[in-house]
Amino acid sequence: MKNNLPTLSKTVFVSCVVAGVLTLAIPLSRTFVHAQELRDMNQQLVMSAIPPRTETMKVKKGETQQFSVRLKNMSQTPITVSSFAQDFIVADDGKTPTPVSERDASTLRWSLASWLTVSPNEALIEPMESQMFSVIMQVPSDAIAGGHYAMILHRPLTEVELITEDESADSSIAQGSASTTHNRVGTLVYVEVDGIINENAVVQRLSAPQLSEFGPVPVSFEIENLSDTHIQPKISMTVKNLFGKVSQEGTVETANIFPYSARAFSSSFDKTWGFGPYTTTITAGYGSHGKVVSASTVFWIIPYRLLLALLVVFVSGVAIVVAIRRHLTHKNSIQQQEIEILEERLHQLENELKHSEK
Secondary structure (H helix, E strand, O other), X not given: OOOHHHHHHHHHHHHHHHHHHHHHXXXXXXXHHHHHHHHHHOOEEEEEEEOOEOOOXXXXXXXXXXXXXXXXXXXXXXXXXXXXXXXXXXXXXXXXEEEOOHHHHOOOOOEOHHHEEEEOOEEEEOOOOEEEEEEEEEOOOOOOXXXXXXXXXXXXXXXXXXXXXXXXXXXXXXXXXXXXXXXEEEEEEEEEEXXXXXXXXXXXXXXXXXXXXXXXXXXXXXXXXXXXXXXXOEEEEEEEOOOOOEEEEEEEOOOOEOOOEEEEEEEEEOOOOOOEEEEEEEEEEEOOOOEEEEEEEEEEEOOHHHHHHHHHHHHHHHXXXXXXXXXXXXXXXXXXXXHHHHHHHHHHHHHHHHHHHO
């Protein structure tokens, strides 16, 4: 019986060790598989469309033109992409391109995608290499004069996450980075068909806080483009004081405004100190004929808390002066009364002296 105890203890010990190893091994194996899956899921493709947008191409009805765009694979793995043209509309913010389907694009006044043929329409791009794409544009003979817009999009056929070359860049159409939409990257194409083109714009919703204590005073406004083509207005802001003297004058950063859409802009009156009403005038020049549109608004700068403090100090000072004067006046009055009493007493003494001498 005693000889069996060590053997039983060894058996129990070995069993415990094996169980412990298995217990640790199972989570470790799961962790390894999970990490492998995360690595695969976190695989990213980085592509850069060059250029992010084309210069405005002026064409004539019935004309055929050819241009090129380029796509660079900034990833460490090969990318197979499908390339095609697609129409887009501008979101309510006036700057974000939103692709539209071919069916919806048929009703768009500014449709362009149906005129464009991209070649090749599918390509394999090696890591850190570029692929050139040729785009043939056939302008219909009955094309509507004015602006037409589309995107040359490149969509990866690999099911992984796509990011642009600069993840922090704004993907709006106003920036220099490639335009992105979901898992695609592309080049915006601007075309203007020759003909009679209506050009019109208006400055609207010009506003500033009606009353400010100090500057700077923010100024915001919108420019609505009522033209048949996009515009990039040259915007200036002038601020004049109560006497008509210019207190500030400068330009406002501009951006493209697509046809029949509005875009918001902002600026500010940068001076800290001011007093009275100020008139702000926004002037925007646009179009091929140098048209100008403007709007004005008035805001006030009154440092009312400072003025109130000065008023309190002034009133307090006046009250102190009045109190001192009253005190001095009362004191002088008492002294005058005493002098009169003394003079009267002196006069009585003189009379008594004269009577005594007689």
